[in-house]
Structure formats: structure tokens, C-alpha cells
Amino acid sequence: MSVLNTLKERGFIQQLTHEEEIGELLAKEKITFYIGFDPTADSLHVGHFLGMMVMAHMQQAGHRPICLIGGGTAMVGDPSGKADMRKMMTTETIAHNGERFKKQMQRFIDFSDDKALMANNAEWLLTLNYVQFLRDIGVHFSVNRMLTAECFKQRLDKGLSFLEFNYMLMQGYDFLELNRRFDCIMQMGGDDQWSNILAGADLIRRKEGKLAYGLTFTLLTTSDGRKMGKTEKGALWLDAEKTSPYDFYQYWRNVDDADVEKCLALLTFLPMAEVRRLGALKDKEINIAKKTLAFEVTKLIHGQYEAEKAQQAAEALFGGAGKLDNAPTVAVTADTIGAKLLDVLVSTGIIPSKSEGRRLIQQGGLYVGDAKVADPDFLLAAGLFENNSLLVRKGKKNYHRIIIK
Structure with a gap:
């Protein structure tokens, strides 16, 4: 079975630019492709998981992934799927986040012997001459066509900055640059990147006179359409x-x-x-x-x-076995005895806020041991601890252990 059939069977694929050609290409040749990762945090999250799984399936079939860190584009911000403009980041923060990403990706992707590459688009975007970029690249983009893209349409009512309007040109240029440097002929991404992927493939056709391909995979959502994670x-x-x-x-x-x-x-x-x-x-x-x-x-x-x-x-x-050695555990000092439970739960990060804790209590979802907590001012008495350990439960299955140091 070809890797395209594998991706289809497992439910990854949403849209393709040239389905028959891509199927034949992936079955008969070994290609270089890329997926972009926005380095806006120092860790990947479950929303990136699908992209890493796609890269892993492709690499296992003999194809070479490029993990592109958006060091340049992150300084502008991708408007896709965003209601507001993103905060701008420093180059140092972006570089640090990219290094953290690579460590996490290495569980999935083999970077040895050029089997996979990690690139940072800051390498070519941050040294561009703006006027030359407009003459060489901007001339190939139609504003009318760009405004029909979903990533721009949903922001027009609220306001779309010219800074963000450049994003599609920059991502298209990424694809062109990777094509020139590494013979990368396919871009993959979440389905919210479809317009950007098409723009890059079209730019390669116009500048290099050759075909480039695009494929989007489904976003990770629940059966009722909510984002997972x-x-x-x-x-x-x-x-x-x-x-x-x-x-x-x-x-x-x-x-x-x-x-x-x-x-x-x-x-x-x-x-x-x-x-x-x-x-x-x-x-x-x-x-x-x-x-x-x-x-x-x-x-x-x-x-x-x-x-x-x-x-x-x-x-x-x-299972009721009572072995809590591996349960999420937080340590508190002895002077915590007598404090309000909600204060302790917030300070240790077991719940995100007091308002969330009060809501949990009102809904009957907070327990100390086997006893339901009904009072937002519930105090942590010494008698609640057994061998300096106390079990707290949120909802049906979310357990935490509090121990006294």
C-alpha cells in the first residue's frame, strides 16, 4: 500500500492539489516535503500532533521531511484561524522554541544522515530587501484573489493589518526557497493552511516553471466539531x-x-x-x-x-488499590494545615482559579478522599491527612495527591 493510501485509510487527508499525480509520485519516487511549525511557545501541543504523525508515516515510506520553524513568519503572525493579531516575538525566543521543538520531534522523526531536515525561515526572510521582494515575489500575487482566502475573509470585519497581509507572500516564498535549496516539491499542513499552500505551489510554477504539490490534513476535532487538546x-x-x-x-x-x-x-x-x-x-x-x-x-x-x-x-x-505513587503529586509545607482548600489548590496548580474551584464545588465535582466538598471555604484540617498524604478528586476521574514535606 502506498503512503497516500495509508494516509487516506487512517483519515488524515482533507484536500490535495493533484490527487492522481501525487499518488503516483509518492508510490514511485522518494520526495522531499515540508510542514511548517509556528514557534510561539517553547513546546509543541496536541494540535501539532497530526503534523508529526503525517511526517512519520511519510518518512517510514522513504520520503524526506523538512520541519520548517517559522522564525521569520512568527515575527509577523499567521492570521489563519485567529480572531486577533498575534504578539510579536524576539529572535532569541523563537530560536529557543525551535530547539525545544526538535527535541520533541525526535521521538517521531529520524534526523540522522539527512533523513529529515530542520530549517528556519528566518535564514532567508530576515535578510530580504523589501523593494526587491515586492518586485520579484509580490508581482505574482493578486490582491483580489488573496481577499477571497478564508484566512483573510474572517479577519476583514475585525481588522487585518498590512503586516499580516504579507503572511501569504512570506509562506509562498518559503516554499519557493525550500524548492530551490532542497528540491522540496510538496507542502503539507492543516486544512486551515490550504490558501497559503496553493499560493506557494503557484509561485513555484510561475518562478521556476515546474509543478509543486500541496496536501492538507484534517484538524484534530471531536465528533461535534470542537478542537481537541x-x-x-x-x-x-x-x-x-x-x-x-x-x-x-x-x-x-x-x-x-x-x-x-x-x-x-x-x-x-x-x-x-x-x-x-x-x-x-x-x-x-x-x-x-x-x-x-x-x-x-x-x-x-x-x-x-x-x-x-x-x-x-x-x-x-x-481500581481502588490505593497505590498513589505515580499519581500527580504536589508538596506543601506544614503551615498549609488550616488554610482554605481552594487557596491551596490554586497555588499548587491543581485548579486554574478560585472561580473555577467554586464552580466545581457548586456542581458537586470536588472531593477530598471520598467526601464531597460542599463549602468553598472548606479548610484543610490535619486530620484529613493520612501519613502526610491527602487525595483530591476533580470530577469522576481526575486525581491529585497533596503531601506535606
Whole structure:
């Protein structure tokens, strides 16, 4: 089976520029392709996960990925899918974030012996002569056509800066530059990048007189259309310091039943026959599929050891075994005794804010041990701790342990 068929079967592909040609190309030749990553944080998050899985499938089929860090474009900001203009970043911050990305990608992508490349578009964008750029590149872009692009249309009512209006030209130029430097002939990205990808392929045709190709993959959403990867603490990060392996595991363990098969297909390397078998499980048996999903995804991001620890912690907690060694744990000092529970939960990051904590209490979703907390002013009494340890539960399955140092 060709890699295009693999990507189709697993549900990745949304749009292609030349479906038949791409299918033949990927089956018969080894190509260089690229996916861009916006370095606006010092960690990738689950929204980047699909792109990394696509790169991994492509590399396993013998194709060479370029991971393009948007060091130049991040200084302008991509308006795609954004209601507001992004904050501008320094070159030092962008470089630091790019290095962090590469470390996380190395779990998926083999960068040895030029099997994959990491590039930074700051290398060519930050040294451009603006007038020359307009003459060489800007002349090939129609403003009328650009304004029909979805990424611009949704911002026109609120206001689109000229700074951001340049983004499509810059991304198109990235594709051209990668084509010239590395013979990169395909750009891939989330479906919100379709207009930018088309612009780059068209620019290569106009400047170099040859074909370039584009492919978009689906965005990671739930069955009812909501973006996946949002938690009460914010984004679901791939950095263990931002989202613990246990919390990461629990996120996938608790996905909706309707999303399990799709997530298994997109976010694991399990054979599709096994994905379909697990996805067909019903009622209580679907928990078998959810446990498999949580373990496989956590193993990919954090490694076998951390996945096993997270799994064991979850089984101990939910199985009533009482083994909390691997549960998310925070340490507090002895003078915390007598403080308000909500204050402690906020200060330790177990809940994001007091208002969120009050809402959780009002909804009957906060427990200390097996006792439901009904009072927002509930105090942490010494008698609640057993061997200097206290278990707090949010909702049905989200456990944390508080220990006294």
C-alpha cells in the first residue's frame, strides 16, 4: 500500500492539489516535503500532533521531511484561524522554541544522515530587501484573489493589518526557497493552511516553471466539531513539565466514545484492523479501546516507561488499590494545615482559579478522599491527612495527591 493510501485509510487527508499525480509520485519516487511549525511557545501541543504523525508515516515510506520553524513568519503572525493579531516575538525566543521543538520531534522523526531536515525561515526572510521582494515575489500575487482566502475573509470585519497581509507572500516564498535549496516539491499542513499552500505551489510554477504539490490534513476535532487538546489548564502540551504524562494519559483515557476510533487511527501506529476492532467495542468494553489509546499515545510522546507509570497510576486509583505513587503529586509545607482548600489548590496548580474551584464545588465535582466538598471555604484540617498524604478528586476521574514535606 502506498503512503497516500495509508494516509487516506487512517483519515488524515482533507484536500490535495493533484490527487492522481501525487499518488503516483509518492508510490514511485522518494520526495522531499515540508510542514511548517509556528514557534510561539517553547513546546509543541496536541494540535501539532497530526503534523508529526503525517511526517512519520511519510518518512517510514522513504520520503524526506523538512520541519520548517517559522522564525521569520512568527515575527509577523499567521492570521489563519485567529480572531486577533498575534504578539510579536524576539529572535532569541523563537530560536529557543525551535530547539525545544526538535527535541520533541525526535521521538517521531529520524534526523540522522539527512533523513529529515530542520530549517528556519528566518535564514532567508530576515535578510530580504523589501523593494526587491515586492518586485520579484509580490508581482505574482493578486490582491483580489488573496481577499477571497478564508484566512483573510474572517479577519476583514475585525481588522487585518498590512503586516499580516504579507503572511501569504512570506509562506509562498518559503516554499519557493525550500524548492530551490532542497528540491522540496510538496507542502503539507492543516486544512486551515490550504490558501497559503496553493499560493506557494503557484509561485513555484510561475518562478521556476515546474509543478509543486500541496496536501492538507484534517484538524484534530471531536465528533461535534470542537478542537481537541483543550483542558481546564489550557492546551494539552507535549512537554512533561507543562502537562504531566499522567494528565496526558488521562486526557486520552477520557475522550468521548465517538472519538476513540478516529484518535486510534490518527494518533497511533496500530494496524487499521486493530483500530477497527477496538473502535467497534460498545458500552463498557469501549474502555478497553480508551485504555489502549491512552497508553499508545502517551508512549509515543513520553516513552514506554512514562506510559506504563501513568497506566499503573490510573489503574491503582480507579481500581481502588490505593497505590498513589505515580499519581500527580504536589508538596506543601506544614503551615498549609488550616488554610482554605481552594487557596491551596490554586497555588499548587491543581485548579486554574478560585472561580473555577467554586464552580466545581457548586456542581458537586470536588472531593477530598471520598467526601464531597460542599463549602468553598472548606479548610484543610490535619486530620484529613493520612501519613502526610491527602487525595483530591476533580470530577469522576481526575486525581491529585497533596503531601506535606
